[in-house]
Amino acid sequence: MTRRRRRLQQRRREIGLSQEQLADACGVNTSTVRRWESGETEPQPRQRRLLALTLDLSPTELTGLLDTDAAALDRAMVPFAGYDPTPMDSEPGPDAVRDALEWILDPTGPLHSLTAAPGRTRHVGTALIDHVADRIIRFRRADDTVAARRLLPEVVGEIDRVETVLSHHSYNDTTGRRLHGMLAELYQLVGWMAIDLGRIRRGEEFYATGAAAARTAGDSALVAQLLSCNAYQRTSRGQDALLLARAALHGGRDTLSPLGRILLTERIAWAAANTGNADLARAALHDVDDTYVLVGTEPEPDWVYWLDRNESDVMAARCHLRLGDPGRAAALLRPAIDRYPADHKRERALYLTWLAESYTQSGNRDAATEVISEIEDLDVDSARLQTRLALIR
Template sequence: MGSSIGANIKGLREQRGWSQARLAHEVCRASGVIGEPVGRQEVSRWETGRRTPREWLTFLAAALGVSVDALKTPQTAAEPPLPTLADFLPEGDPLSPLKARTGRRVGMVQVDDLQQRVHGLRLADDVLAGGDLIRPALRELRSAVKLYREGSHTSDVGRQLLIQIGELAQIVGWIASDAGQHSEAERIYRLGISAATQAEDRTLAGNIAGSLAYQLSNIGRESEGLTLAQAALNDAGADAPPKARALYLDRVAWAHTKAGGIENGQQAIRALGEAGQALSEDSEGAESPPWLYWVDAGELRVMEARVFTEIRRPLRAVPLLREVLSEYDATHTRELALYMSWLVVALADANEAEEAAAVASRVIMLAADIPSERTAERVCFILRRLREFADVPEVAELLAATAA
């Protein structure tokens, strides 16, 4: 079994483009242990089969975004290295049309077909994680850019193609981010912003910019995230559909929350109120782009609950999260696990350690088979948070089980 684990570790590490030293660092980060008890040489021993990870197996799986069973199971054939957007796009400006277009004539039939595939990918992301979707998503983006650059089309068809490329870049960037490919996601988002801007679709450009702002806020670039989230809101203008403005304001709220500080916390709460007001202006007859289908009062409650959790207001956060989770679609496993992880933190802040441990157990169970960097990080985070209650029997039992 040791040799198959070693081969799996090496294959997954290389798919991510990580060095052995980087994997060692990520394992230590996932474990929450102070210092660097695992180094490059230890990873080398695991990969060559000279040593079995044993007590580090859970943290290896979390760092690599896979289940423990996936690490143990022999693979019949190694997956090829994860492609990047650069593998699919030409040098220079990827949206620059070829001087001599040799491709087929492109009309609205092809645009409609692309639109359906984009929406299908968006729906798939509701139930599948980034690790499952990244390859087909990148292939779709490559094909769309190739169609625009090489095909022969009218200016109106070209604009519609750019809009679909922008929509596709937003969802592919989101998928790449969920898979832990943050640099790749940023490149994809910027491609999408360029496409939407060229198509003069300010609402779409604001959505893509807001998605990038959300990522920046979550990976330690809070100041950039806040600036970009605010710019996305401002640039979209007052004419943006109510649902779009609600979404932009949601992201501004989150960016303020991640920036920290009392004043930013107050700004976050204010932005949440404005988001709710914007959504209340939406009506059945109001026109909104199809990609806003998921923005509703429930999603605003989710963000409100997360904000109150982050600013340590558990009395507000816990009831909201319980309400959201009681109504949430169980087929959206990744989001369910993520939202439950915030409930764990809010319960811990409210000194409800026993219930926090029970919810954390379910989060870990759900996250075990989800190839999502975000869920893996949240599992590590809630386990570190619960160590403050290690003297509570339910928590001690959970920590012992995960350590084993």
């Protein structure tokens, strides 16, 4: 005899999702969600990960909702700190989105053949790992133009496949380190996407898990990057973000490439600007300018492929805005945004919010209103963007 999971249904409704929207986020049919809520079936491991993320629950909390024991359900539904009831849009994307997904997602990708029958041990060689590395690069590029809610289930699926290979197949030490490094990169990607969907706590947990995988891989630069990602995310909440950002750069200083050092130094500048430490913020921005002369002198990791002078101008502008110089911020932002690729709408929209804020602080409300209209015309699906717009309207 099955028992309806009313608390699971209640949580979905609190988040603001229909059964169809929850199914879309988890990559399943609506009928599957109905069976979960009726108690007829159990979510599979990959689906549990997505279900917990979408409902903004930890794995333990989700287990409580799936458990039919009344006491466990009552414990699981204690209000969660930092709960953000941000609904996720489930409208189908344009054909361009589907085309991009088809380009990067091969249903018979390199790991699928290994994970289809995990009980059968196989030795993992270099050629297969190279294919997986290429898929991660494609995931990163797709994130520039594909909404996070559509890409996230595929990246989570790749994480599951890498973890299955690590636990069920054989490989030499070098391949094992590469696998853990790729797992760390995937967790960085999924952390970023979770945050874009408004799941802040989940994103930070993914960053922490990725940092642990990077340590196992022996990749100090990647550990530093993931720690710095968490510092950047925590800046607005003042949770020792500056200390964490400086520790990340210090820990990776001997292994970071020039662009890697620039990225982590910019995050120090941002954390310093947000805590009113003008001298440190400006010193960090000067360090960024000085380090650019070294770019091109050594190989760069793919996780900094997007970083260039244009991006650094945007970050410098944001720091100047926080330090009370909106005129200087606007002077940097407008040309930087105009140079930004037209199809990278999410970043363009986010950067435009800083321009609108610059105009507002300067007292030019008409210019700010025009920029907000420009943002709305881009029609971007991003919880982060909606949060920014709410702050500047």
